[in-house]
Amino acid sequence: MEPKPARVRIVDAAHELMGSIGLARTTTKEIARAAGCSEAALYKYFPSKEELFVTVLKERLPKLGGLLDGLVPGEGCVEANLTEAARQAALFYEQTFPMAASLYAEPQLKSRHEQGMRELGTGPHKPIQGLDAYLRAEQRAGRVRADADTYAAASLLLGACAQRAFAYDALPGGTPSQPLDAFAASLARTLLAGIS
Secondary structure (H helix, E strand, C coil), X not given: CCCCCHHHHHHHHHHHHHHHHCCCCCCHHHHHHHHCCCHHHHXXXXXXXXXXXXXXXHHHCCCHHHXXXXXXXXXXXXXXXXXXXXXXXXXXXXXXXHHXXXXXXXXXXXXXXXXXXXXXXXXXXXXXXXXXXXXXXXXXXXXXXXXXXXXXXXXXXXXXXXXXXXXXXXXXXXXXXXXXXXXXXXXXXXXXXXXX
8 A cells, every 4th residue: 555645644643633632732743753754844845833724624624614615695595505504614613623722721822823824814704704705695686684794694603603612512421412413404594584
């Protein structure tokens, strides 16, 4: 069996380490060691840990950004589109929350990480902006109320998904009180009732 290319091994190792010990405690040295390469080789592919983190988000986790970019106003049912957005967002946040939560324990690291994300032109605001853009387009098409605050609606939907990821471990049995598909459908239906 042919070994995986170095870049693939690096992304795999970063995903595993960031998911198990968190982003703050994962070092590029540990990633390189787990990937079976030198730290210099890691930097050949990824100039910063933040860029590697973004790559893990894009290549190893549910596709939230791509899903939101793929929502076509006027196509399909708005409720079905929002249901799928909520479903993917809940999966995305469920997997990213354990990675990023450790940043909040170290303010300097969090600040450096946020600066790196700004330099890459990405961050947690991007999904909200993407969903807001979709809802505004649906508003122009007449499928969302003209006076609806689409940014607030996007924030509510994605915020609920992030909260689900944050809180479910604390529940009895460590599982959400509602299955993912039921949660996503209920969230979309409730949100749409307020804006359509």
